[in-house]
Amino acid sequence: MNNLGLLLKTYMRTSFGFNKARYTHEKHSKSTGMTVLLTVCYIIIIFAVFGMSMGMMDSLKSLHAEYIVLNIMMMAASVMVLFTTIYKVNGTLFGFRDYDLQMALPIKTSTLIASRVLILYFLNILFVLGIMAPAGVAYAIVAQPAAAFYPIFIVTLFAIPMLPLIIATVIGTLIAMAASRFKRKNGMNVILTVAAFMAFMVVWLGFWTNSGDIMVNFADVGGMVNNVLTGVYPMTALYGNAVGGFDVLALVLFLAISFGAFAVFTAVVSKLFKRLNTSITTTRAAANYKMTELKEATPKKALYRREMKRYFSSSQYVLNTAVGPLLLVVAAIILLVSGVDGFGVYSDIPQFGQLLSAAAPMGIAFFIAIGCTTAASVSLEGKNLWIVRSLPVDTRLVLKAKLNVAMTLYIPTVLICGTLFNIALKPDPLFIVLMYAVPLAYSYFTALFGLKANLNSPNFDWTNEVTVIKQSKPTLVTMLVGMLLTIVPAVLALFFGHAVMLAALALAVVLDVVLYRNLMTKGAAQFESF
Numbered sequence: 001m002n003n004l005g006l007l008l009k010t011y012m013r014t015s016f017g018f019n020k021a022r023y024t025h026e027k028h029s030k031s032t033g034m035t036v037l038l039t040v041c042y043i044i045i046i047f048a049v050f051g052m053s054m055g056m057m058d059s060l061k062s063l064h065a066e067y068i069v070l071n072i073m074m075m076a077a078s079v080m081v082l083f084t085t086i087y088k089v090n091g092t093l094f095g096f097r098d099y100d101l102q103m104a105l106p107i108k109t110s111t112l113i114a115s116r117v118l119i120l121y122f123l124n125i126l127f128v129l130g131i132m133a134p135a136g137v138a139y140a141i142v143a144q145p146a147a148a149f150y151p152i153f154i155v156t157l158f159a160i161p162m163l164p165l166i167i168a169t170v171i172g173t174l175i176a177m178a179a180s181r182f183k184r185k186n187g188m189n190v191i192l193t194v195a196a197f198m199a200f201m202v203v204w205l206g207f208w209t210n211s212g213d214i215m216v217n218f219a220d221v222g223g224m225v226n227n228v229l230t231g232v233y234p235m236t237a238l239y240g241n242a243v244g245g246f247d248v249l250a251l252v253l254f255l256a257i258s259f260g261a262f263a264v265f266t267a268v269v270s271k272l273f274k275r276l277n278t279s280i281t282t283t284r285a286a287a288n289y290k291m292t293e294l295k296e297a298t299p300k301k302a303l304y305r306r307e308m309k310r311y312f313s314s315s316q317y318v319l320n321t322a323v324g325p326l327l328l329v330v331a332a333i334i335l336l337v338s339g340v341d342g343f344g345v346y347s348d349i350p351q352f353g354q355l356l357s358a359a360a361p362m363g364i365a366f367f368i369a370i371g372c373t374t375a376a377s378v379s380l381e382g383k384n385l386w387i388v389r390s391l392p393v394d395t396r397l398v399l400k401a402k403l404n405v406a407m408t409l410y411i412p413t414v415l416i417c418g419t420l421f422n423i424a425l426k427p428d429p430l431f432i433v434l435m436y437a438v439p440l441a442y443s444y445f446t447a448l449f450g451l452k453a454n455l456n457s458p459n460f461d462w463t464n465e466v467t468v469i470k471q472s473k474p475t476l477v478t479m480l481v482g483m484l485l486t487i488v489p490a491v492l493a494l495f496f497g498h499a500v501m502l503a504a505l506a507l508a509v510v511l512d513v514v515l516y517r518n519l520m521t522k523g524a525a526q527f528e529s530f
Contacts, residue, residue: 003107007115008122042130044484049073050134057142066143067244071236073135074160078233080131081124081164087316088466089172092120093269094277098463110270117266120169123471124161132157148246156243156251159258163235166265175315176280192315299393303401306388310380311373311405316469317380321371325413328367332420339424359490360421361431361438361501366490368410368443369482375450375475377402378527379459379468385530395524399451406447414439434501441508442486448515450478455519455526 053073057066093116096102102112136153139145175192235257241250269276297305311317335356356363381388388398418435427435453474462468469475493500 003111004115004118007102007107007112008118011115011119012122042480045480046130046134049131050138053135053138054142057138061142064143066139067240070132070135070139070243071240073131074239075233075236077128077131077160078164078235080127081161082168084127084470085120085124085165085168086172086175087319088120088123088470089169090176090280090315092116092123092464092466093169094173094176094273094280096464099277099281109273110267113270113273114266117165117169117262117269120165121161123466124165125158128157128161132160146246149243152246152251153243156239156254159255160239162258162262166261169265173276173280177276179315299391300397300401303393303397304404307377307401307405308408310377314380314465314469316465317373317376320469320475321373322409324367324369324371325409328364328413328417331363331367332417332424335424336420357425357427358497359493359501360425360427361418361434362486362490362493362504364414364417364421364435364439365442366483366486368413368439369446369486370479372446372450372475372478372482373406373409374402374447375454375478376468376472377405377451378454379462379472379474380465382460382462385460389528389530395528396520399519399523399527402451403447406450407443410443410447411440414443430498431501434498434505438501438505438508441505441512442482444512445485445508445515446478446482448512448519449481450474452515452519452523453478455523458530460530 053069056069056072060066060068093113096116103109105112136157139153140149179192235254238250238254238257241247242254391398414436418439422432422435454472457473459468459472489500489504
């Protein structure tokens with residue numbers, strides 16, 4: 001096997017725990033259960049995308065414009081790749097922990113860079129497959145295209161993430177370089193990354209909330225939808241013409257731009273890699289450093305401060321866990337200022353207003369559930385685990401400190417957004433209370449479940465923070481379980497009203513108590529056994 005293949009193989013085996021699962025003799029029942037749960041959730045999402053695609057294509061069938069749905073899904077996949085790659089750059093392409101070890105190997109720098117770029121590619125292709133594969137199956141069923149569709153669809157499928165990945169990598173590199181100019185570069189990296197994300201969301205939400213009823217009735221405005229998509233992302237036009245119209249020139253251009261840009265980007269980064277990596281990872285010390293009085297605190301407060309510093313030291317950690325609350329705040333402000341109509345195309349979806357009024361607490365809980373700090377907090381101890389394990393403190397205080405970081409993020413979000421939702425929707429007194437109680441109970445459940453999942457499946461051998469923050473089983477399982485436990489009651493609330501919210505609140509409280517007791521006993525013992 002060549003050097004490129006060996007580097008990729010080694011990364012996959014170490015990052016996803018294949019070697020540990022194969023060569024250790026520990027019991028893997030809990031890890032296997034999480035894998036099964038993760039697989040089930042992924043399959044459910046695939047079927048959801050398939051059902052959505054079938055519904056939209058059925059509306060466009062009379063116009064023979066089913067390919068527009070493929071354009072929509074292609075753009076959605078590209079946006080997801082763009083967003084999820086920006087904060088992976090610093091840690092995957094640059095500043096990875098085993099940089100010195102890999103650079104000392106008898107391998108060309110270009111081969112090393114190619115492996116790091118391909119790692120980013122493989123991490124994103126799963127998102128693309130989860131969106132495009134079910135959409136492609138739906139298109140084959142509804143449109144019944146010619147045989148040429150299938151090879152064209154497969155080839156273009158693997159080219160979709162390339163250009164968004166390059167754009168995201170450039171943005172992530174610029175952010176990391178700008179942050180490296182400051183003494184507190186980790187904090188500045190967090191600020192710049194969050195600012196870039198918020199700017200992107202403002203543009204994106206502005207596009208959709210001002211797009212009228214473009215997506216409500218596809219059969220009436222099929223051509224308009226296509227024009228909007230191609231105007232925002234020109235590659236969509238080439239993709240649609242290649243896959244839907246079998247345009248050979250469009251196919252060649254789409255593949256040439258995607259693969260060509262990918263190859264050129266890899267070559268350029270290979271030439272500048274050492275200089276860029278040195279600039280990004282260089283630390284700067286204050287010239288006027290002075291000794292000050294040593295600060296003292298109680299064990300509880302000291303552990304909490306330690307966890308907060310660890311949290312804000314990583315832009316990947318902050319953005320991956322704060323994306324939900326940030327989106328929630330933006331949505332709450334739009335709802336307060338513009339009402340339901342402020343949500344643009346979504347305001348015209350049948351029963352959207354009714355769903356918002358009946359299940360708003362679940363909406364808040366949903367955005368909380370998609371970002372959990374505790375699901376990676378144990379694994380992030382990494383090779384420094386011995387430090388916290390050797391502290392003369394009760395292990396339960398260590399676990400509580402990790403829970404408190406999560407609640408520091410969740411409680412203000414719930415109080416602010418719950419208040420904005422109550423002002424905008426003007427619900428009855430019972431629903432006003434539920435607007436706070438349900439999300440708070442779900443927030444605590446998310447923190448508890450994430451911590452328990454991480455204790456069951458820790459990873460202390462990572463070389464890249466993104467491995468445990470974004471790609472680990474505990475993170476994905478916690479997010480998917482939280483999404484399912486909020487979406488199902490939200491739908492049921494349409495038919496059964498407040499009774500569903502009360503039942504969900506009671507269930508969440510019971511789960512909170514059970515999980516908390518488990519963490520303070522078995523969970524503490526698990527942590528002590530590491």
